[in-house]
Amino acid sequence: MSDQVDRKEPGELVKAHENIASIANEIILESISDGVFTVDHEWRITSFNRAAEEITGIPREEAVGRFCWEVFRSNMCEGDCALKRTMKEGKSFVSSSTYIINKEKKRIPISVSTALLKNADDEILGGVETFRDCSVVEELRRELSGSVQMGDMVSRNKAMKQIFAILDQVALSDSAVLIEGETGTGKELLAKAIHNLSDRREQPFVGINCGALPDTLLESELFGYKAGAFTGAEKDKPGLFVAADGGTILLDEMGDTSPAFQVKLLRVLEEREFKPLGGVEMTRTNVRIIAATNRNLGQMIGEGRFRQDLFYRINIIRLKLPPLRERLEDIALLVERFIAKFNRLKDRAVSGIDNGALALLMSHSYPGNIRELENIIEHAFVLCQGDTIGVPHLPAYLLPSPRTANFAPEIQPTSGMSLDVAVSSTEETVILAALRRNNYNRRAAAEELGMHKSTLFRKLRRLGIELPLGDGRSVLAKPAR
């Protein structure tokens, strides 16, 4: 019996082996994590594997038969297409770095390899392109280098979009820029974005926190010193104005500098030169100044705490970053980005945040702004062992106390929730957040919400919201003494 099975004609054996190889190839192609597609001579896709579907987000049945550039959507397609070069020159290319754009408008960094597709008779059937998702590598690289692109600053907020809209022109202008914003709003990130978009991007970007250093140390850091300038100064040390030459310098917390230092800085801005500590000769400098502050410099001028002439020097272009409490529409977006970031950094697979936890985040006032939100998500990653961040994973100070206006109620999962209930729930969240921001002053909250205060009273009654005893009315009602 076994003899009969083993005794096959050579032709049959070859055919059987070819079938097995074909099946094996198909299984291998479907199981690897690299995307693979093939095209014919007219650039139409003839096969598209599972990983290609995952990386591009395009189902195979929609991809096959379409032009490769409509599916692949890479920055190489229009100009320097690797597959086109392979087809033209008849040789393979390995690991060209590029990016594709998925339907969510995200750039996905990839590496691409291309080869000719031939049959057993060595006839060219078309081309094959293999690509690998490099998002994780790129994210880690960005974390390590600390470099930033404008694309890293995400927002749906109108004020932020206005800043994005002019950032290109601001970057190319080479004028001094003043960035205002509370702590944690992303002033340094914005300064780096301006630098990276400017013609100075190949030169250094240097930042210094002026508020953290006493005058003498600040001067030696910025202007450098000569050997013998003070005890312990054994050799010359160039300052940051030299280190950043040709590039950009960020002077953070500018409002915290002393009047004496402001005079010295004004001279650098006016004359474009400075004298290192202990030096006798002036040193020329070519740096772009970006100043940042969390204070109201205009008010400080009135109080005599900031020089008006320096203010006019740095206030050529002023960008004001809104605090996170005025960018509530960005919270979900930022949470999503931080979850993606910590998933990569901590090798986790948290898929998202539930509606209750998100509602709680929406009702917080964020004195620490985006940095605080990032810390909250990092905290949640420590406590969350499942795949969804929930209320118990958030820091205790965010957790609800008994149902008063101190806590904005959760929006419960949307499944099974009628539209009316969802609207009321959201309305309640927004009203409570506005009340908290206005220290429970109903008139101020009503103004912020764009409604009359009697409308607000009616809504509070209808929603059954109880306000705390100290509701802020007395504070505003009394004239200032």
Next chain:
Amino acid sequence: MKIAMTVWGERISPVLDCARTLLVAEIVREEVVARRYELFDARCLGQIMQILARQGISVLICGAISQEPANIIEAGGIQLIPFLAGDAEIILQTFARGQAISAFAMPGCRCYGRCRMSQCGSSRKRMRT
């Protein structure tokens, strides 16, 4: 009204972020009455925004686009209709006649009317409302 399309030869350019040619068309009473081509460097978004503003363009039709340029273009008050593919002239004529251009959506971008964010199904008449 004036509209613009990023083009690559006779087709919509696959990716706006690295497109080089802008087709500017003027539509009067459902007819395309004028066309002109503008060259630009998509790496400098200020350039494309200047062209759109100078020409008084209100709608930009393009292929794939990443978030950053999309934000800038929309912040400039331009109606963006992204993720379209195919013959530029046919799409232009279809749009001029006020017909839906959802059939030209790139693969994976068809919303079949379910996706509120996407503008795959945009038509000129619909946008007027």
